[in-house]
Amino acid sequence: MPIGPYQSPLAFISDAELDSHHAAQPVEYQASPQPAGLRLRGVEKRFGDNQVLRGIDLDVPAGQFVAIVGKSGCGKSTLLRLLVGLDDPTGGRIEFVDEAGEAVEPNSRIVFQEPRLLPWFSVADNVAVGLGDGVPKAFGRREAERALAGVQLSDKVKDWPSKLSGGQRQRVALARALVSRPGLLALDEPLGALDALTRLGMQDLVTDVWRELGFTAVLVTHDVGEAVHLADRVIVLDEGRISLDLEIPRDRPRRYGEPALAEIEGKLLDTILGKA
Amino acid sequence: MTIVDTFAEGRGLRRIREDRVPSTANEYGKPPKGAAEKAVRANDGQPSRPRSFSGGAFLPYLLPVILVILWQAGSSAGFISDRIMPSPVAVIAAFWERLLSGELARDVGVSGARALSGLLIGGSIGFLLGIANGVSKLSEQLTDTTLQMLRTIPHLAMIPLVILWFGIGEEAKLFLTSLGVLFPIYLNTYHGVKNVDRDLIEMGQIYGMSGWSLFRKVIFPGALPSIFVGLRYALGIMWLTLIVSESIAANSGIGYMANTAREFMMTDVVVLALVIYAALGKLADVIARTLERTALSWNPAYQR
Numbered sequence: 001m002p003i004g005p006y007q008s009p010l011a012f013i014s015d016a017e018l019d020s021h022h023a024a025q026p027v028e029y030q031a032s033p034q035p036a037g038l039r040l041r042g043v044e045k046r047f048g049d050n051q052v053l054r055g056i057d058l059d060v061p062a063g064q065f066v067a068i069v070g071k072s073g074c075g076k077s078t079l080l081r082l083l084v085g086l087d088d089p090t091g092g093r094i095e096f097v098d099e100a101g102e103a104v105e106p107n108s109r110i111v112f113q114e115p116r117l118l119p120w121f122s123v124a125d126n127v128a129v130g131l132g133d134g135v136p137k138a139f140g141r142r143e144a145e146r147a148l149a150g151v152q153l154s155d156k157v158k159d160w161p162s163k164l165s166g167g168q169r170q171r172v173a174l175a176r177a178l179v180s181r182p183g184l185l186a187l188d189e190p191l192g193a194l195d196a197l198t199r200l201g202m203q204d205l206v207t208d209v210w211r212e213l214g215f216t217a218v219l220v221t222h223d224v225g226e227a228v229h230l231a232d233r234v235i236v237l238d239e240g241r242i243s244l245d246l247e248i249p250r251d252r253p254r255r256y257g258e259p260a261l262a263e264i265e266g267k268l269l270d271t272i273l274g275k276a
Numbered sequence: 277m278t279i280v281d282t283f284a285e286g287r288g289l290r291r292i293r294e295d296r297v298p299s300t301a302n303e304y305g306k307p308p309k310g311a312a313e314k315a316v317r318a319n320d321g322q323p324s325r326p327r328s329f330s331g332g333a334f335l336p337y338l339l340p341v342i343l344v345i346l347w348q349a350g351s352s353a354g355f356i357s358d359r360i361m362p363s364p365v366a367v368i369a370a371f372w373e374r375l376l377s378g379e380l381a382r383d384v385g386v387s388g389a390r391a392l393s394g395l396l397i398g399g400s401i402g403f404l405l406g407i408a409n410g411v412s413k414l415s416e417q418l419t420d421t422t423l424q425m426l427r428t429i430p431h432l433a434m435i436p437l438v439i440l441w442f443g444i445g446e447e448a449k450l451f452l453t454s455l456g457v458l459f460p461i462y463l464n465t466y467h468g469v470k471n472v473d474r475d476l477i478e479m480g481q482i483y484g485m486s487g488w489s490l491f492r493k494v495i496f497p498g499a500l501p502s503i504f505v506g507l508r509y510a511l512g513i514m515w516l517t518l519i520v521s522e523s524i525a526a527n528s529g530i531g532y533m534a535n536t537a538r539e540f541m542m543t544d545v546v547v548l549a550l551v552i553y554a555a556l557g558k559l560a561d562v563i564a565r566t567l568e569r570t571a572l573s574w575n576p577a578y579q580r
């Protein structure tokens with residue numbers, strides 16, 4: 001793994017901007033700025049008698065933004081937990097590959113519907129948790145502030161999480177996931193608990209950080225419109241199998257209500273609801 | 277197996293998931309967890325309710341002041357016999373006299389030291405057992421049932437046995453006080469550790485925490501509100517046990533002072549002893565609350 005001068009996970013915040021607040025201190029940090037693609041072969045997962053995933057074959061090129069939609073209980077969260085290593089598959093293989101198809105360490109992160117912030121840590125300390133144990137404090141602070149600037153929360157650095165709104169908390173959780181520069185980011189209905197307008201803002205934020213950082217993104221959502229708006233590709237999961245795999249051939253930025261996107265959305269909904 | 281082992285293997289997490297803490301585990305007090313959590317969600321930066329009336333700080337003390345004035349008036353007018361109840365002025369005079377002679381400082385010091393050493397010994401044992409049993413399945417299986425059985429014995433009922441074991445010296449008082457504070461601290465620590473949000477523990481593990489760092493960053497702070505509930509209950513029990521054991525046998529301390537005074541019918545000193553016990557109890561509670569507010573300043577339930 002390359003060891004070199006650490007590059008900001010959120011490079012769109014210039015160093016000069018941050019250094020106006022902090023004395024510059026050169027830091028060496030191991031980072032893998034490499035997006036990790038996925039190669040799934042016959043992946044199965046059962047809980048006792050309940051076979052949740054029934055053989056998933058899927059190739060996701062490094063750096064792609066994939067959305068997974070499907071009815072509640074169809075196994076979306078289960079699949080995500082397998083991808084980030086929170087659970088092991090009961091059958092099949094999951095491999096991580098770089099752009100050239102060579103195996104890589106994924107450095108994967110997951111964001112849940114609940115932000116799961118530590119209420120007894122300040123916002124900055126919560127983000128620093130994302131760097132793992134044993135990083136120097138000053139470095140953790142600096143990176144946390146940088147990541148928080150990337151989610152437009154620079155003014156909340158020292159606050160307790162309890163002082164934030166739901167959307168702000170979820171942005172902190174996003175900053176925590178991004179601060180270590182993941183190669184794969186899994187998002188399990190991350191915007192599901194937010195109100196409609198906050199949601200739209202967050203969708204743009206997610207698109208921005210993804211385009212800036214270039215990780216592979218796997219987003220689970222129950223909102224087909226959101227999937228179509230954000231992703232390069234939408235996968236429909238049904239009873240533990242992939243029932244539809246659809247490219248979204250639209251450039252970004254995408255506008256809400258584009259007719260071409262609405263048409264794709266309608267087609268997806270028909271598939272999910274079994275009308276196709 | 278150590279705490280660290282258990283967590284390193286990720287077994288702590290799974291076990292905490294599966295186990296239900298018996299609802300009787302916390303007879304010493306409701307854990308503020310639920311309330312605190314609700315408050316975390318409910319508080320979105322709204323200002324807290326303003327005091328409705330500027331005299332609010334003074335008003336609660338109006339009734340006690342009136343009662344003391346009535347008491348003094350009754351004594352001065354001769355309605356209340358000195359033998360039954362000394363006048364407030366007589367109590368203050370007794371206080372002053374003993375303060376000047378140095379007896380008061382000595383007795384309070386002795387009682388305070390007894391209370392503190394009991395709290396320290398019993399509290400540490402209860403705390404360590406609570407943590408160990410909250411975190412390690414093995415430790416829990418080995419000791420929890422025993423502790424739950426022992427705690428049903430009223431510790432003051434053991435006085436005859438304790439006197440047989442230790443005589444009537446310091447050891448007996450230390451033993452009783454330690455025993456009294458052990459259980460509330462044990463139960464609330466154990467309960468607190470068991471009820472730490474599993475999602476947060478999983479989050480910690482996802483971000484590479486295990487063993488000591490998981491304990492320090494997630495489990496201990498999560499259990500702290502409940503631990504403080506235990507501490508405040510323990511303080512009450514600590515004074516109660518001390519009062520009882522000092523009045524059985526002692527040759528120093530506040531209980532001794534009160535008992536000697538009773539033999540000489542000095543009601544003013546007896547009442548003085550009551551007031552001092554009350555003041556010490558209040559002081560201990562204020563200290564505990566201050567600690568609590570400082571340590572839990574992240575929690576909206578403790579923010580002002």
Ligand SMILES: Nc1ncnc2c1ncn2[C@@H]1O[C@H](COP(=O)(O)OP(=O)(O)O)[C@@H](O)[C@H]1O
Pocket residue numbers: 047050052070071072073074075076077078079
């Ligand atoms: N840890 C678990 N133990 C047993 N069953 C589980 C577990 N996690 C998920 N399941 C089951 O797997 C199925 C799919 O769940 P999930 O992946 O959460 O669905 P969703 O698509 O709504 O995210 C459900 O039937 C659920 O009951």
Ligand SMILES: [Mg+2]
Pocket residue numbers: 076077078
């Ligand atoms: Mg789900």
